[in-house]
Amino acid sequence: MEPSETLDTLQARHRKEQRDLVARITQKKKAATKKTRKGVNEECERLEQEMKERQAEELAALDSTNSEEEEQEEEEAESDAEAQTNTLQNGVASLAISPSPTNEDTVPAPDSQAAAKKKPNRAKARLARRAAEQEALVEQARLEAASLPNLREQEREQMQTQFQMYKLHEKEIRADGHCLYAAVADQMENSGLGLKPRIPVTVVEEGLPVYKKVRYAAAEWIEKNPEDFAPFIDKPLPEYLQKIRETGEWGGHVELLALAKIYGVDIHVLHGDGRVDKIESEGEGSGIEEKKVIWLGYYRHGFGLGEHYNSLRKSP
Secondary structure (H helix, E strand, C coil): CCCCCCHHHHHHHHHHHHHHHHHHHHHHHHHCCCCCHHHHHHHHHHHHHHHHHHHHHHHHHHHHHHHHHHHHHHHHHHHHHHHHHHHHHHHHHHHCCCCCCCCCCCCCCCCHHHHCCCCCCHHHHHHHHHHHHHHHHHHHHHHHHHCCCCHHHHHHHHHHHHHHHHCEEEECCCCCCCHHHHHHHHHHHHCCCCCCCCCCCCCCCCCCCHHHHHHHHHHHHHHHCHHHHHHHCCCCHHHHHHHHHHCCCCCCHHHHHHHHHHHCEEEEEECCCCCEEEECCCCCCCCCCCCEEEEEEEECCCCCCCCEEEEEEECC
């Protein structure tokens, strides 16, 4: 909680955070597949719980500060009232004629503390009221998010239209971080080109998965031509190459460019809106009689892990 926040600004910020989170969760759930649904649901529950706990702590902290100020004001007001009452009683006593006391007239003074009404716990009441307000806001945000378009379904429909236009059909690739490399491997093998690169790859062990061979090929070309890729790499070259060869890190445009060069093929990447990114090999002595084109389908919303590539084969 920011030090200068008032109750109104804090509640406004909480409402915005709730709307943003609900919209984010809704899109995650809509994009989830059967395989990823359990993990996505667990992640969404964790995000909701973390936000609820943090916002409750912020409200409690603000209520604590406000309660201390209010209690101090109430104590000062009660002290002033008590002083005024004592002054008034003293003034009346000095004017009154005191009769001789008798047993009948002697009445014990009531215990002021026992007679006083128990003060309601205002801090708890405020917290309960605000908790109810928060629940109402979350429900409202859920309803608003439910009315948002299903981006996954829209993208799927758009891609189907593009497949018909370009006479392609889709070979779905597992969404595991290796999808770009696995899609390129499927395209190369399905086109009869094989996975032998234009230059020898330093380390290619027997029995490696095909996506791994493609990872090594991409890393090899970048390592041999660092000046072509330096402007697009945000970390030291050895670290970047290790990421390509040995991890499940996603690939992108840089890796596609390296693969187009080392395999001597043009790579066309089809998007749902009809855009085609054309990555050319420039035909630098590829050793292939006729330059080939391989096709990938790019998804931004269709898969639970995020951006994804599928292999696109020519329809018969």
